[in-house]
Amino acid sequence: xxxxxxEQLLQIINxxxxxxxxxxxxxxxxxxxxxxxxxxxDFATNLALTLAKPAKANPRQIxxxxxxxxxxxxxxxxxxxxxxGFINFFLDESWLARQVSAALADPHLGVSRVKNPQTxxxxxxxxxxxKEMHVGHLRSTIIGDAxxxxxxxxxxxxxRQNHVGDWGTQFGMLxxxxxxxxxxGHEISMELADLENFYRQAKQKxxxxxxxxxxxxxxxxxxxSGNENCLALWQEFLTISLSHCQKIYDRLGVxxxxxxxxxxxxxxxxxxxxxRDLEKTGLLIEDQGAKCVFLDEFKGQDDKPxxxxxxxxxxxxxxxxxxxxxxRYRQNQLKADRILYFVDVRxxxxxxxxxxxxxxxxxxxxxxxVQHMGFGTVMGDDGKPFKTRSGSVAKLADLIDEAENxxxxxxxxxxxxxxxxxxxxxxxxxxxxxxxxxxxxxxRSSDYLFSFDNMISFEGDTxxxxxxxxxxxxSIFRKAEIDENSLSGEIILxxxxxxxxxxxxxxxxxxxxxxxxxxxxxxxxxxxxDLASTFSSFYKNCPVLSAESEKSRNSRLQLCLLTARxxxxxxxxLGIGTLERM
RNA sequence: GCGCCAGUAGCUCAGCUGGAUAGAGCACCCGACUUCUAAUCGGGCGGUCGCAGGUUCGAAUCCUGCCUGGCGCGCCA
Numbered sequence: 001x002x003x004x005x006x007e008q009l010l011q012i013i014n015x016x017x018x019x020x021x022x023x024x025x026x027x028x029x030x031x032x033x034x035x036x037x038x039x040x041x042d043f044a045t046n047l048a049l050t051l052a053k054p055a056k057a058n059p060r061q062i063x064x065x066x067x068x069x070x071x072x073x074x075x076x077x078x079x080x081x082x083x084x085g086f087i088n089f090f091l092d093e094s095w096l097a098r099q100v101s102a103a104l105a106d107p108h109l110g111v112s113r114v115k116n117p118q119t120x121x122x123x124x125x126x127x128x129x130x131k132e133m134h135v136g137h138l139r140s141t142i143i144g145d146a147x148x149x150x151x152x153x154x155x156x157x158x159x160r161q162n163h164v165g166d167w168g169t170q171f172g173m174l175x176x177x178x179x180x181x182x183x184x185g186h187e188i189s190m191e192l193a194d195l196e197n198f199y200r201q202a203k204q205k206x207x208x209x210x211x212x213x214x215x216x217x218x219x220x221x222x223x224x225s226g227n228e229n230c231l232a233l234w235q236e237f238l239t240i241s242l243s244h245c246q247k248i249y250d251r252l253g254v255x256x257x258x259x260x261x262x263x264x265x266x267x268x269x270x271x272x273x274x275x276r277d278l279e280k281t282g283l284l285i286e287d288q289g290a291k292c293v294f295l296d297e298f299k300g301q302d303d304k305p306x307x308x309x310x311x312x313x314x315x316x317x318x319x320x321x322x323x324x325x326x327x328r329y330r331q332n333q334l335k336a337d338r339i340l341y342f343v344d345v346r347x348x349x350x351x352x353x354x355x356x357x358x359x360x361x362x363x364x365x366x367x368x369x370v371q372h373m374g375f376g377t378v379m380g381d382d383g384k385p386f387k388t389r390s391g392s393v394a395k396l397a398d399l400i401d402e403a404e405n406x407x408x409x410x411x412x413x414x415x416x417x418x419x420x421x422x423x424x425x426x427x428x429x430x431x432x433x434x435x436x437x438x439x440x441x442x443x444r445s446s447d448y449l450f451s452f453d454n455m456i457s458f459e460g461d462t463x464x465x466x467x468x469x470x471x472x473x474x475s476i477f478r479k480a481e482i483d484e485n486s487l488s489g490e491i492i493l494x495x496x497x498x499x500x501x502x503x504x505x506x507x508x509x510x511x512x513x514x515x516x517x518x519x520x521x522x523x524x525x526x527x528x529x530d531l532a533s534t535f536s537s538f539y540k541n542c543p544v545l546s547a548e549s550e551k552s553r554n555s556r557l558q559l560c561l562l563t564a565r566x567x568x569x570x571x572x573x574l575g576i577g578t579l580e581r582m
Numbered sequence: 583g584c585g586c587c588a589g590u591a592g593c594u595c596a597g598c599u600g601g602a603u604a605g606a607g608c609a610c611c612c613g614a615c616u617u618c619u620a621a622u623c624g625g626g627c628g629g630u631c632g633c634a635g636g637u638u639c640g641a642a643u644c645c646u647g648c649c650u651g652g653c654g655c656g657c658c659a
Contacts, residue, residue: 031599046601052639059639083602084639128659165659264659290657300584300655312657319659346653348586376587377652414621442595445587447652449594453608458621460607461595468621476618514598526596529606533623540614540623560618582621 001075002043002510005032005089009047012069016051021065026054034507041080041088042503048085059085093499097491099506104487104562109569111509113155118337121159121330122148125249125256126343128165129241129263130174132195133248135386135394135450136344139375142436142575143444144342145254146521147373149573154516159334162256163326164245164263166238172220175233176212177202179219192240196395248396252432253575267325271317274324275310281361289313293357308357323354327370328363338369340519345374345445373519376447378439386450404431406456407464411582414458426582430464431456433576437463440574441525461529466571467579469532473564474580476544476557484561489554497538498559504531505562508570521574528570535563 009030016022030047048063055062063081070079077092103110124144127133133141152158177198181191192198205212222230242261249256275291278284283293292307300306308320330336341351351372358364380386388394408427412418418426438455442448458464477484493499504527511527514520544560547553568578 029599031601033598033601035602036597036605037602040602044602046640049601049639086602168659170658288656292656303584307656309657314657316657318657322659345587347659349654350659352586374587383651410621446595447588451594454594457608462607462621464621465607468619472619472622479618518598522596523598526606533606536622537624539618540620543618545618581619 001091001506002032002034004075005043005045008070008073009045009066012066013047015069016055016065022051022055026051028054035088038500040082040086041078041090043089043091044082044086045089046086048081048087052085063087091503093493096499096502096506097493100491100502100558100562103505103508104558104565109508109562109565110506111153111512114513117155117157119157119159119335120151120338120340121161121334121336122151122340122342123161123163123326124148124340124342125245125254126163126165127245128170129238129245130165130168130170130195131199133245133396135378135396135399138378138396138399138435139439139444140342140344141249141254141256142252142439143373143375143519143521144340145256146440146524146574147340147342147515147519149255149575150512150515150521150524153569153573154512156516159336160256160260161262161326161330162260164242164261166263167265167268167322169217169220171223171234171237172216172218173202173206173212174199174237175219175223175230176216177205178233178237179215180205180212188236189240192237195241195244248400251400252396252436253577255575264322267322267329270325270329271321274321274328277328277363278310278324278361283357283361284310293361295353295356295360297356298353306353308353320350320354320357323350324358324361324363327354327358331364331368336368339371341370341372342519343372343374345376348372348374371519373444375444378450379447380450383449399435400432402452403435403456404428406452407431407434410456410458426579429577429579430467430582433463433467433571435463436574436576437466437525440521441529443522444520463576466528466532466567466576467582469535470564470567470571470578471580471582472539473535473560473567476560477564478580480545480557482557487554487558487561489551489558491558492552492555494552495538495542497534497541498556501531501534501538501559501563504534505559505566508566512573524570524574528567528574531563531566531570535560535567 009032013028017024028047028050030045030050032043032045035041035044048059048066051062052059060081063085066087067079067081075092075095076089078090080088080090082088099110122144125137125141127137148158148160178188182188206216219230223234242258246258275284278293284291285294286292287307290307290309290313291311292309294305294307296305298306309318310321311317327339330339343351355370364370378386386394388398404427407430408423411426411430412423434455441461455462456464458468491502493502507527511524515524538559542556544553544556547556571578
């Protein structure tokens with residue numbers, strides 16, 4: 001209805017131009033916004049204020065003129081002029097009520113699919129397979145996943161790409177260690193159970209033993225030249241490492257499966273083609289033995305253009321080459337209309353550079369959107385990147401364990417009589433919800449402080465609060481023993497809080513499209529929190545099952561039902577599961 | 583040195599394309615459970631929006647300068 005109001009105003013602007021009230025060539029930059037203060041109605045526009053200068057008139061008078069030109073309609077019940085010349089719109093209550101009914105009748109909750117679906121490639125998670133997943137992968141994984149789910153829900157064709165680090169020099173020492181251990185008669189899969197430890201061992205040997213280091217380098221060369229034994233060993237390593245990742249994804253409820261895996265090694269054969277294509281465009285320049293691309297827009301020290309090194313002086317390729325190959329593949333093979341990278345914000349320079357080179361080289365169509373959805377660092381209490389108590393990088397598996405344990409203990413405290421199995425299940429869901437909600441609720445691009453105490457607290461704006469709000473609705477329906485599909489009848493918005501709740505419910509669609517556009521799930525979190533807390537007030541003030549009339553009871557049950565559905569759907573888009581009781 | 587990002591209540595964070603009296607949560611203080619789960623709700627306390635200029639009818643938001651912190655800057659990813 002925001003669009004509806006904007007539409008009406010645009011027509012009025014045209015009328016004002018015809019009347020020569022304002023000059024023909026003026027394009028007013030006005031906004032229609034939801035108001036913060038209910039006394040200002042549901043929407044407000046600053047149109048009259050922006051027209052004051054071109055019309056050479058008092059904004060309040062202009063506002064009156066605009067209001068007089070507004071057509072009668074069933075959407076807006078009342079219009080007021082306020083302050084310096086704002087126009088406030090009050091939504092018609094019965095219209096609002098009908099919107100609620102319509103959303104309830106729609107399995108898609110009143111959210112329409114986009115008219116022009118895009119093929120959106122989403123690059124997220126992308127862990128380095130040489131090591132275990134750690135806290136640094138958390139944000140990419142869950143924010144990327146939430147955006148992927150949202151785009152999918154809106155009707156886009158989403159292609160998830162897990163650009164795992166499965167290639168490079170570090171694999172030499174890992175393979176060398178595998179080889180050695182096998183030679184000594186160890187069971188490799190056992191040794192790889194703790195990947196982190198395995199990596200440490202390999203690194204240690206690499207640093208300590210010249211012989212081992214030589215063998216490692218040799219294995220890298222063999223691997224890259226396609227030696228079969230070497231590839232088999234490498235494949236074995238990947239299989240185990242990928243299963244570690246999949247375990248984490250499954251625990252976190254992240255929608256990444258082996259199908260999404262398309263790692264660095266997948267582009268090996270494309271790398272020479274990237275060089276070939278770049279040579280054709282004349283962009284490739286040899287500098288100090290390395291093949292580079294220089295763009296004037298990217299300058300380093302001394303105002304000299306910064307190179308993007310495509311091929312090293314020893315013939316080896318770098319991440320820029322792989323990233324270019326990936327862009328090329330996503331454009332040509334996957335037919336992407338839009339490509340999103342959920343990668344640490346510290347790489348923003350690299351991505352800007354990359355995108356510019358790719359455009360210049362013709363790897364990207366002019367219409368293809370490509371965006372680096374950078375995210376900030378997860379910090380510890382000390383304001384430094386989050387570490388464990390022992391000072392090492394926190395493994396995701398350990399983080400999840402701790403969240404689940406803490407959640408289970410708190411749930412047990414609240415429900416001393418709950419049986420172990422249910423406790424386990426609830427602890428699991430609450431623990432994961434806590435981690436994910438705390439992260440997703442923060443603005444993507446800035447750093448944030450990781451705190452178990454804050455996120456698993458059962459008070460305030462937390463994952464557990466959201467889950468709790470949902471269980472309260474669920475319990476009404478359990479108690480009422482009614483089939484939710486049998487509900488019908490008119491929605492009555494008698495109480496202020498009911499009106500507020502309905503008003504929020506019909507905003508779901510516009511929130512989702514903003515999340516999809518900007519890649520910012522925190523907007524959805526804020527919205528759902530708003531919905532949940534408004535529901536809590538409603539729940540307190542408006543008896544549902546014991547409402548004063550059957551009509552009111554029916555109406556309130558429907559408000560409850562829509563709240564529950566939006567909460568469940570919204571949390572699902574965030575990748576957070578719900579519980580029927582807790 | 584150059585570039586990017588950040589600085590908002592005691593703490594953690596929102597604040598949309600410049601809009602009305604800068605908002606939440608936590609903490610603290612008061613009040614509310616014979617009634618659908620009090621993991622809740624209502625109220626209070628708390629802010630020179632880093633500083634100084636500028637643009638504007640209007641600036642936390644845009645521009646300039648400065649201060650503080652973080653990050654990045656040729657063959658790692």
